[in-house]
Each structure stands twice: as C-alpha cells, then as structure tokens.
Amino acid sequence: xxxxxxxxxxxxxxxDQVDTLFPFRERFLFPQHQGEDVRYFCGNSLGLxxxxxxxxxxxxxxxxxxxxxxxxFRASYPWFSYHHFFNERLSKLVGAHKDEVVAxxxxxxxxxxxMMSFYRPQGKRxxxxxxxxxxxxxxxxxxxxxxxxGYDPNDAIIEITPRxxxxxxxxxxxxxxIAEAGDSLALVIIGxxxxxxxxYFDLENITKAAHAAGAYxxxxxxxxxxxxxxxxxxxxxxxACWCSYKYLNSGPGGVGGAFVHERxxxxxxxxxxxxxxxxxxxxxxxxxxxFIPQQGAASWQMSNAPVFNMVAxxxxxxxxxxxxxxxLRKKSISLTGYMEYLLRQITHLSFEIIxxxxxxxxxxxxxxxxxxxxxxxxxxLANNGIVADWREPNVIRIxxxxxxxxxxxxxxxxxxxxxxxV
Ligand SMILES: *Cc1c(COP(=O)(O)O)cnc(C)c1O
Numbered sequence: 001x002x003x004x005x006x007x008x009x010x011x012x013x014x015x016d017q018v019d020t021l022f023p024f025r026e027r028f029l030f031p032q033h034q035g036e037d038v039r040y041f042c043g044n045s046l047g048l049x050x051x052x053x054x055x056x057x058x059x060x061x062x063x064x065x066x067x068x069x070x071x072x073f074r075a076s077y078p079w080f081s082y083h084h085f086f087n088e089r090l091s092k093l094v095g096a097h098k099d100e101v102v103a104x105x106x107x108x109x110x111x112x113x114x115m116m117s118f119y120r121p122q123g124k125r126x127x128x129x130x131x132x133x134x135x136x137x138x139x140x141x142x143x144x145x146x147x148x149x150g151y152d153p154n155d156a157i158i159e160i161t162p163r164x165x166x167x168x169x170x171x172x173x174x175x176x177x178i179a180e181a182g183d184s185l186a187l188v189i190i191g192x193x194x195x196x197x198x199x200y201f202d203l204e205n206i207t208k209a210a211h212a213a214g215a216y217x218x219x220x221x222x223x224x225x226x227x228x229x230x231x232x233x234x235x236x237x238x239x240a241c242w243c244s245y246k247y248l249n250s251g252p253g254g255v256g257g258a259f260v261h262e263r264x265x266x267x268x269x270x271x272x273x274x275x276x277x278x279x280x281x282x283x284x285x286x287x288x289x290x291f292i293p294q295q296g297a298a299s300w301q302m303s304n305a306p307v308f309n310m311v312a313x314x315x316x317x318x319x320x321x322x323x324x325x326x327x328l329r330k331k332s333i334s335l336t337g338y339m340e341y342l343l344r345q346i347t348h349l350s351f352e353i354i355x356x357x358x359x360x361x362x363x364x365x366x367x368x369x370x371x372x373x374x375x376x377x378x379x380x381l382a383n384n385g386i387v388a389d390w391r392e393p394n395v396i397r398i399x400x401x402x403x404x405x406x407x408x409x410x411x412x413x414x415x416x417x418x419x420x421x422v
Contacts, residue, residue, distance in 0.1 A: 003334060005341040012411035015338070021331050024323055025404045027051055028249075033385030039409045042387045043401035044195075044223060044365050047249030052315045060311050077314070081281065082305040083298065086257075089317040093325055094221065094240065095231035096259050099296025103244070103313060104305070107222055107256040108137045110241035113300055114258060115145045117272050118216040118239055121186045125214070126151055128187045129178055131169055132159040135195050138220055142189060158185075167354035167369065168194075171202040175209040185215040192224035192240070196391060198355035198365035200228055204235040211236065222246060225257070227332070227363035229325045232259050239264070247401065248320070250313040255306060260297040268293075275302025323403060331402040332364045338407055339366055339400050342414035349377060349417060354395075365399045367391075373422040384416045 005011070016022055028048040030037035040048060063075040072080040086103040094101060104110065119128065126149070128142055143153045160177045162169050178188060188210040193200045203219060210217035218239040224230065226247030232240055240259040244250035264270045274291040276284055278299040283292060293299035320328070336359070343353060343366065350371040356362045370377065374394045381388050381396075389397040400410055 003337060005338050007342055007345050007414065009411055012407035015407035019331065021323055021327060021402060022406065024319060025406065027319055028404045036385060039386045039412050041398040041400060041413065042389050044246055044397065044399035045389050046245055046252060047247055048404060049251065050249060050315045050319060053312045056311050056315050060308060079305065079307050082307050082310060083301065085314060086317060089321050090257055093225055093320065094259055095229065096233045097262060100233060100262050101257060101259050102297040102301060103255050103257045103310060104301045105256050107241055107243035108141055110256050110258045111138065111141045111220060113273060114218060114239045114241060117270055118218055119145055119187045121149050124184055125186045127156050127158055127181055127184045128189060129158040129160065129181055129185055130189045131191065131194065132161040133196060134191050138191060168197050168199045168356055171205065174206055178209040178213050182213055185213050188215055188217045190219055192219045192221045193227060193363050195223050196367060196395065198362050198367050200361050200363055203230065203237065207235050207237050224363065226320060229329050233261065237261060244313050249316040255309050255313050258297055258300060260300060262296065265296045265299060272300050277301040277304050319403065328402045333359045335400045335402055335405060335407065335410065336364045336366065339398065339410045342410055346417055349420065364401055365397055368396045370394045376422050377420055380420050381416060386413055386416055
C-alpha cells in the first residue's frame with residue numbers, strides 16, 4: 001500500500017518520533033553550519049564518521065605502543081587475522097557465505113585483481129559488456145585491462161546505452177545485449193547501483209543472462225553495499241567489489257572489499273595473483289615456498305591488512321549489524337519515498353528526477369536533473385546548511401541515508417527549495 005505523506009514539518013517530526021532507527025543518528029558526528037548540525041544528504045559520496053571511531057582508533061594506537069610486533073596476536077583485535085572480523089557482517093550486507101567476502105585494498109585495485117581472475121579472453125570470446133556512463137574509474141580499469149590483453153577498447157567493449165530521451169537503462173536492453181553478444185562475450189561488468197542516476201540494476205537476471213551466454217559476471221557495488229540488500233551467493237554472481245567510504249561510513253580511502261563465489265575460490269584452477277596474506281594461515285609465517293590459497297575470497301589478499309584503515313570499518317559495520325540491513329531498507333524505501341513526494345510538490349524549479357520511481361529499482365538516492373540554474377540551487381542549499389552533491393553538468397544528487405537521515409531532514413531540504421527564487 002502506498003504511504004500517505006504530508007508536506008508539513010509536524011508530519012515529518014511525528015514520523016521521526018515513531019522511527020525505531022532514529023537513535024542511530026546519535027552515533028554519528030555531523031559537520032557544523034552556523035553552530036548547528038548540517039542536513040547531510042551526501043552519504044552516497046562520503047559517509048559520516050561514527051562517534052566510536054576515535055575511541056577505537058586510540059585503542060589500536062595503544063595496542064601498537066604496548067605490544068609492538070606482538071600485536072599481531074595480542075592486540076584486542078589481533079592484526080594477524082584482522083580481516084576476519086568483517087566476514088560475518090559484510091556477508092550479511094551482500095548476501096554471501098562468510099568465506100565469500102573479504103575486506104582488502106581499495107575498490108579499483110580490487111576490480112583489477114578480480115578481472116585478472118575473471119577476464120581471461122580466448123579466441124573469439126574476448127568482449128566485455130558494461131553500462132554506458134559507468135563511473136570513470138571503472139571505465140579506465142576496463143579499458144586498460146582490454147589493452148593489457150592486446151585488444152582495442154573500441155572493438156572489445158560493448159556499452160549499453162539508455163534509450164532516446166531517458167537517463168536510465170532498461171534491464172531488458174542489457175539482457176538482450178548480452179544475448180546478442182553471445183559467444184563473443186567474456187565478461188559482463190555493471191555498477192550495481194549507478195552512481196549518477198541511482199538506478200539499481202536487476203542483478204539476478206543480468207547474471208543469469210551472462211551465464212547463459214557463457215560469460216562471467218561481476219559487479220561494482222560502490223553505491224549498492226549498505227544501501228540495498230543483495231543475494232550475491234544465491235544469484236550465482238561470479239565476483240563483486242566495493243568501497244567502504246560511501247554508505248559504509250568507513251572514512252576517506254577506507255578499505256575496500258570483494259566477493260568471490262565459493263565455486264570459484266574452491267576451484268584450485270582459478271587463477272589468482274598471490275601474496276603472503278592470501279596464503280593459508282597455518283603456514284603463512286613459515287616462510288615456505290609454494291602458495292597454498294586459504295579458504296574463500298581471503299585468498300585474493302596480497303598484503304597484510306591496513307589495520308588503522310580498518311578501524312572505522314569495524315566501528316561502522318557494528319552499527320549496520322545492530323540496525324540490520326533489512327530494517328534499514330524498509331526505512332530507506334519510506335524515507336526516499338517521502339523525499340520524492342516532497343520534490344514532486346515543487347513546480348517553480350526546472351528539474352526532473354531521473355532516478356527510477358519504482359522503489360525496487362533504486363536505493364536511497366534521488367538525482368535531480370536541472371534544465372537551468374542547477375548550480376545556483378545547489379549553492380543556495382549549501383548556504384542554508386544542506387549538504388547535497390553536485391555532478392557536472394547539471395545534476396544534484398541527494399541521498400536520504402536511513403542510518404542517520406530523518407524525515408525532518410527531507411522536510412528542511414524541501415522547505416529550502418520552496419524558498420528559492422531563481
Ligand atoms: C566511488 C566509486 C569508485 C571509486 O574508486 P576507488 O578505487 O575507491 O577510488 C569507483 N567506482 C564506482 C562505481 C564508484 O562509485
């Protein structure tokens with residue numbers, strides 16, 4: 001049943017009063033504007049800092065001071081196996097078995113590492129299919145991988161574009177594109193939730209189509225993890241990677257993550273670039289010759305874990321664990337629905353919402369495409385203590401994040417937009 005929303009402050013505040021996730025807002029630090037917390041709609045770009053990070057960071061510093069090298073085994077969270085603390089919590093966010101996920105490196109690095117395993121062009125099967133307008137880093141990664149294997153990106157990369165006059169891409173166009181490419185296709189790579197439009201692609205059916213064509217299928221989940229619940233294992237996805245500084249609030253340059261389906265990690269013939277941290281733990285410090293991969297996605301690790309970079313990750317994942325991704329999603333659908341409802345009341349500004357209106361096909365982001373004066377609107381918001389995100393040439397992205405945004409935040413954004421005359 002569609003919700004009955006109202007565009008009043010009283011309504012918004014009442015919704016906040018009955019929101020069981022409301023207290024999580026208190027666990028975060030907000031930038032200040034004229035002595036008050038900003039209304040922060042930028043969690044899709046850089047999530048806020050959980051208050052517990054400072055304490056946990058100091059604790060880690062003390063452990064290092066106190067134990068030196070022995071901290072590998074004696075620290076409160078022993079560094080030797082630090083990445084294991086994340087498995088359970090990450091696996092719930094992406095719908096995977098515990099061993100299928102690992103926190104490591106950074107996003108684009110992981111994308112390259114996984115393409116080394118899953119982009120193995122041979123004979124006429126060498127093409128990669130992706131969505132047009134993918135995040136630039138992903139485009140560069142794919143182009144350079146294609147060149148690395150000796151192909152021309154213009155020939156080897158198939159881009160699926162939106163239809164005439166719209167901004168989002170039909171899932172069926174991706175699926176048909178895959179079928180058309182058929183046995184020329186080696187790999188499908190899609191950004192699970194598009195960073196620009198906020199469109200959430202049909203990962204399950206795209207994966208099916210890729211496998212039917214005999215190709216591997218991987219996803220960049222930068223804008224999906226912590227935003228929409230997924231079932232990567234059940235959907236048979238081959239691999240995925242993500243960053244943690246967006247919805248996962250793990251700080252700038254925060255540790256990335258990866259998923260590898262266990263049917264690949266358990267298969268000794270799956271090629272993975274190796275390093276000592278991916279080696280079986282019982283023999284890792286024995287300094288022997290001959291790589292023995294440890295169980296699961298962790299065998300893709302190379303270097304020892306960047307512990308200080310993982311402290312914020314630990315703090316933030318605890319909050320996700322306590323809130324629960326399904327509860328967050330429920331609030332997210334309602335909150336984003338409210339924001340959309342409010343934006344649709346506004347008729348004096350020349351924008352359209354290019355994010356899909358179907359809640360199943362989006363997360364918590366709404367992208368407003370301006371015909372004119374977008375930059376001025378964005379700046380007025382900033383001057384009023386509302387942090388949105390500007391994307392050239394003419395889009396304002398706003399993300400009502402269910403972990404710390406409120407119905408009142410949405411109302412205040414609406415109120416400010418209503419007051420703008422341009
Ligand atoms: C944020 C983002 C990146 C950034 O890559 P890093 O390696 O973390 O710097 C890459 N791809 C997508 C889709 C993103 O949204």
